Amino acid sequence: MEFKSRDFSDAARVLKIRGLKVGLAGRPEAAPVIDGIDLDIRAGETHCLVGESGSGKSVTSLAIMGLLPRGALEVRGGSIDLEGVEITQASAAEMRGLRAMRLSMIFQEPMTALNPVLRVGEQIEEVLNMHTDLSAADARQRTLDIMEQVHLPDVERIYRAFPHQLSGGQRQRIMIAMALVLDPHLLIADEPTTALDVTTQLQILKLIAELQARKGTALLFITHDMGVVAEIADTVSVMQNGRIVERAPIHELLTAPKEDYTRKLLTAVPTLAPRAARPDARGGDVLKVADLEMVYGGGGVLRRGGGVTAASEVSFAIGPGRTLGIVGESGSGKSTVARCIMRLIDPTGGAVHVAGTEISRLPRRSLRPHRKHLQIVFQDPYRSLNPRWTVARSLCEGPINFGTPRAEALAHAAELMEIVGLPRDALRRYPHQFSGGQRQRIAIARAVAMKPDLLVADEAVSALDVSVQAQVLDLLDDVQAKFGIAMLFITHDLRVAAQICDEVLVMQKGRVVEHGPAANVLSDPHHAYTRTLIEAAPGRHWDFANFRALDTAPAPGPKGETA
Template structure:
């Protein structure tokens, strides 16, 4: 594997952080959120800050931007120096002048960072109007030029578009254009690719590297994915519980990690080696899908529009105790298929048979008795769990609705908490009192409470840290082994699919382009699109568990360069 190997020791230092301490506002005796952080980033260098959720990565970036939430967090000591300018003592007006011009930030979720009611071109233009003296025509010309530099298509059209009219990758490119249009000395990228599918993620990572090379920008890249780190980093700092526990050049960190926590993060990174094939397949399938079509649109009484086919002639079956993974980019039709099977939406055509019953044409009333046979775990457990209900109520609701007594349901809920490695006494807590990984465990327990024949996991681990992700995948595997449930696993990440799926179905633009055993699809893919997905997986050339590079053949023909 080729590592970035530039020597930055003689490059000018852009950011210097010394003994930075951040704590809760008005609570000097509380444990600090950041405890003595030291960090250096030099011109042209990409420094990755890695660690699990809650380690202090994003707080470090917010402190550097002067954006700590007022009344919640405050700098309680230390130094943040941006090329001789002390940020911790700067006034609000000084920080407003500093941002965008000398330091800029790309946030994780562009849909919330961008104003939904202002056209994206005008939002980039606002940066220039605030921080430069360019004429309106010059500012617009520079904006369009920057949009072309970040490889947006048809820039005149996108200039006039609203954020919701763009894809996730296009919105993130707008954020990059906005951050770099004034050529800042330091770019902070806070998990900018976490919510993107692997091919879009690869494009964004290449774009940031290209823009950095072009402008000589120093980059502080925040991520929990060591696969991404292996692709882009020059140097790495590993954070745990508000402290930096290890710091090293990328080659040294990946080949000879010193700290147990670093080794834990590396070991948790999923790889593309498929799981061992399971035993004989049962004769009777839990779910069978035949000729499934799903089309959206078509207009109304006064307006007609073209129908968009999100799924076309999809066919598959899943036997008990087996997992079928559906993989593909955003918009490929993965989640549409899952929602059709769950009858959250009504398919346009085709048959869906679950536990011996054809459910595609059943009315909502007819479907009700069959709901217990199929359950779903969504991507975001915080949105799928009722925030006003205790965990006990969430776990008991389904069984009680299907005739279980309240006492029996509570007893079962306590057992389920142990099954997902959570304490029984947590039943009286609310969702906001748990971490993201714990909430997802609760969502899984809620689904299992119904003793389903089919469990649908729709991007159920994509928003989790890799170490928590590994734990949740192990939990799903254990539950499947214990209860013999069939599972439909939706993901855009083939690394994750390799860890849990027996069979893999690849979708592109609503079509199934490849379908077969996981070992076959992931090891000897037949379709160019599948090869592109595999070659876009971050860190695919690295065996993280054994701290060594993998010897791969050249990228298959048709793969992304």
């Protein structure tokens, strides 16, 4: 298939980087973090910078913004030219003048980038107050205008809201509004859609493209998701170990990658093709959920109304060695169901049977003997692992609490480290001494150490880059096969669900709208909402492993153009 490629050769060059080197501050003998990269971005162009975690993508963006952490990283050489201004030589005052006016940045996690004690409207106005002489009334109106441009509903209400009162997608729109309120010439977006569900992600990508086209902004988009790259990029630079190893127009990179590392990234992208069906295991169900209901805020003398229904009439079962995936947008009730099953919250109705015991109504003090039957792997392993404990202590805590002798628990922990692909001597190390993917392996080992009947994985791979994600999915598959564990897999990524799930259950607004074998749900969905989720999956028209566009749909060109 042919592509409609966009030519930017005549467009003004907004950013020119030559020979940029960044290293550890005060340690000239240490290997550079960024090792002599070159980069050009022109007006209106979307340039994607891709690579695994630790490749140097975010450090590059911080260097451009003049935000390298003092005392930790420093520019050792090279130049960063922003429309004639040399960033590496600019003073702090000059950089403050450039930020927001000529270059701006959207960060990955808006909840940590936004001030939790200021209303979001005030935070956008702060940018205007720092860089313009607008009156208070004009600044407020400008703020409301940009909030409307990013398609926020009821802007007067959201103007007065605090960050915690908004959804993830709405918070990200606030970040985009802050970044674009002064029409910068260069916008840097650092993993702005990684933690968002597929439909919200699609909305954010369309919004960025729409505003970029309207204002002619140059965009440096940093991501590890090659599906997103396929949807939005004009040009792609691939980073590995602080160097750019390949650069090409998007269609050339996807169809004829030259470097082995680029091919590795592409072949690691999960597809929507469901895994081969596994036979039903013999024996009773490990988990059986019947008419589960969870209503927040309902009842009580001081509470008015019927509360908010987060889950209603949810029913399913999982047999030994089988995986059921729950998919849906943020707020659909996925995690609520998982927390009810784990009894992290108490369901308001229905029944939950784990290993033959109904646990939904058991008093808290009576739950302890049943906890070993079900374990959970959370999305962020760094927050779920105690930073002050060694890996050995984290892995041994549960078994010891349930009566396993310390020596036996430690020996089993060493075996588990090998099973999850880590060395035995790593037991003496602490969580901060591991990468994100390694920490998730440790979290899985900790869960498996209890020899559970059921493993709940709540967005366990959503924050990982594609190659590490593929490794963790393979690990979960191996662990499940080895120990016969049933798994409940919560995800917003249908591509991931296709790789690991035997059955898929689709939730919308707290209710199950479709449930069946993964092959049926993902290949022949019956419900309109399921079809919407599938259509929103980035890169769905590409066969990344074979470097070709799929024949089942038009091949998307840059910015969604079709051949």
